[in-house]
Amino acid sequence: MRLSIPSANLIVALALPLLLIVISVANMAGAASIFDRDAPECKVLSDKSPELRLKLSLFCKYDKSVRPVISKSTPINVTVGLSPKFMEFDSDKNQFILHSWMLISWKDEHLGWDPDDYDGIDSLRIESDDLWLPDISVFNSGDLSVSQSTLLRAMCKLSYTGLVVCVPALKFVALCSTDYADWPYDLQNCFILMGSWTQTGAEVNFNFRRKSINMSSFQESKLWLVTNYTSRKVTPKLKNDSFPFLSFQFEIQRHSGIIQAVHISPLIVLAILTLTLLWLDSRSTERLVLAAVTFICHLLCLYNLHWLIPSNGLTPPHVLLFYRDSMIITTFAIVLTTLLRKLQSTRGIPAPIWIESSVSFVANNPAGRWLLLEDWPPGNSKVTSSDDDREPIEAMPMKIDNWRRLALIIDWLALFALTFTYLLLFLSRIPRVEYKKSIL
Ligand SMILES: *[C@@H]1O[C@H](CO)[C@@H](O)[C@H](O)[C@H]1NC(C)=O
Numbered sequence: 001m002r003l004s005i006p007s008a009n010l011i012v013a014l015a016l017p018l019l020l021i022v023i024s025v026a027n028m029a030g031a032a033s034i035f036d037r038d039a040p041e042c043k044v045l046s047d048k049s050p051e052l053r054l055k056l057s058l059f060c061k062y063d064k065s066v067r068p069v070i071s072k073s074t075p076i077n078v079t080v081g082l083s084p085k086f087m088e089f090d091s092d093k094n095q096f097i098l099h100s101w102m103l104i105s106w107k108d109e110h111l112g113w114d115p116d117d118y119d120g121i122d123s124l125r126i127e128s129d130d131l132w133l134p135d136i137s138v139f140n141s142g143d144l145s146v147s148q149s150t151l152l153r154a155m156c157k158l159s160y161t162g163l164v165v166c167v168p169a170l171k172f173v174a175l176c177s178t179d180y181a182d183w184p185y186d187l188q189n190c191f192i193l194m195g196s197w198t199q200t201g202a203e204v205n206f207n208f209r210r211k212s213i214n215m216s217s218f219q220e221s222k223l224w225l226v227t228n229y230t231s232r233k234v235t236p237k238l239k240n241d242s243f244p245f246l247s248f249q250f251e252i253q254r255h256s257g258i259i260q261a262v263h264i265s266p267l268i269v270l271a272i273l274t275l276t277l278l279w280l281d282s283r284s285t286e287r288l289v290l291a292a293v294t295f296i297c298h299l300l301c302l303y304n305l306h307w308l309i310p311s312n313g314l315t316p317p318h319v320l321l322f323y324r325d326s327m328i329i330t331t332f333a334i335v336l337t338t339l340l341r342k343l344q345s346t347r348g349i350p351a352p353i354w355i356e357s358s359v360s361f362v363a364n365n366p367a368g369r370w371l372l373l374e375d376w377p378p379g380n381s382k383v384t385s386s387d388d389d390r391e392p393i394e395a396m397p398m399k400i401d402n403w404r405r406l407a408l409i410i411d412w413l414a415l416f417a418l419t420f421t422y423l424l425l426f427l428s429r430i431p432r433v434e435y436k437k438s439i440l
């Protein structure tokens with residue numbers, strides 16, 4: 001048994017090379033038989049199909065990295081037009097997103113033919129990857145993960161004159177400088193700037209189509225209204241080279257109807273409520289309750305609005321400031337009410353002389369009398385407070401009368417002052433409403 005294992009190994013060691021030789025010889029014999037067989041010829045269709053013949057002849061040694069002009073000094077005129085389909089606006093990222101078809105065409109002097117030589121074929125559909133393409137890119141792209149070099153990937157139409165027309169469907173993401181000061185009536189102006197990444201105006205020259213922006217198939221957004229659009233060609237010069245680029249500008253306005261109903265109308269109602277509570281008798285509990293409720297409403301609206309408004313504008317929206325100021329006014333009204341209640345609860349303490357004299361000065365004034373003393377005709381020494389269930393104040397009618405009169409005067413002054421303040425606020429803080437029409 002001990003000897004048999006090495007002898008078996010020996011047999012395997014001898015047999016393996018032999019087996020390999022046999023297999024390789026068999027393979028060579030097989031290969032020889034394949035060569036021997038009659039190989040079927042490639043189907044030669046180019047004689048029968050003029051389109052294939054044309055394509056073979058056009059793209060034989062065509063180099064798509066070479067600018068397709070015969071003379072080096074000729075610029076390639078690239079015409080560009082947009083046919084926007086729909087748009088989005090991302091307030092948080094300041095992005096204007098336009099989904100659009102781009103109509104772009106140029107003349108490829110290396111690709112031209114005579115239709116008579118090819119059975120009258122006058123145009124071909126070619127994949128853009130097989131053609132020279134202008135390296136057009138969006139300069140103010142808001143999403144650099146989108147490769148700018150594959151922007152034009154689409155099927156293109158090539159006609160016998162060498163004219164190439166491509167219509168890629170694109171999503172332009174443009175960064176927009178936003179301003180929310182007039183929210184929700186804000187207008188935003190957004191640009192899409194595009195041009196060649198590397199080539200100068202002497203090599204590739206961009207121009208607009210006859211109608212640079214064709215909005216006829218644009219679908220209106222439910223949130224934004226396109227109020228204006230323009231296009232412009234800019235040709236900045238750097239040393240001796242020009243770098244022409246195209247600028248498409250869109251002016252959009254927020255549809256503000258719902259926001260106005262939900263967030264602007266409460267503002268006006270709260271302002272009126274704050275003024276109304278100054279009219280109530282400062283001794284009444286209702287006034288304090290109303291003031292507290294108004295204050296809480298302000299707070300709720302302010303917080304709610306803060307979440308709704310895009311918070312990345314550098315200028316805070318006027319609406320927010322209005323709410324803030326109105327809340328401060330309401331706080332002032334609460335403080336004033338508390339003070340006046342305190343003032344009128346000082347029964348029995350005689351008013352200082354200067355208060356007495358100034359109050360009686362106002363009370364003797366016809367206008368002052370009209371405001372103050374409807375229920376206190378002068379000369380009536382028996383004064384009762386306006387609430388009937390209160391005890392008649394007879395012990396010290398003159399002095400209590402003076403505190404009450406003082407409170408009334410202060411109330412009136414506060415009402416006038418706050419009305420005036422609100423007026424100023426409305427003038428300065430209410431956002432500019434400029435309703436524009438859609439120009440589609
Ligand atoms: C491009 O347009 C300019 C004039 O705008 C013209 O001189 C030039 O020949 C055009 N180039 C081509 C390739 O058509």
Ligand SMILES: *[C@@H]1O[C@H](CO)[C@@H](O)[C@H](O)[C@H]1NC(C)=O
Pocket residue numbers: 083211214215216217
């Ligand atoms: C604008 O586009 C529509 C279809 O989308 C087309 O019928 C119309 O001819 C285009 N207008 C121009 C001036 O190119």
Ligand SMILES: *[C@@H]1O[C@H](CO)[C@@H](O)[C@H](O)[C@H]1NC(C)=O
Pocket residue numbers: 227228229230439
């Ligand atoms: C659109 O914008 C252009 C350029 O800013 C301006 O000249 C034109 O009057 C505007 N049109 C409308 C309807 O606002």
Ligand SMILES: *[C@@H]1O[C@H](CO)[C@@H](O)[C@H](O)[C@H]1NC(C)=O
Pocket residue numbers: 239240
């Ligand atoms: C610009 O062009 C002028 C004349 O064509 C030439 O003298 C000058 O050297 C050029 N400048 C540069 C920076 O190429």
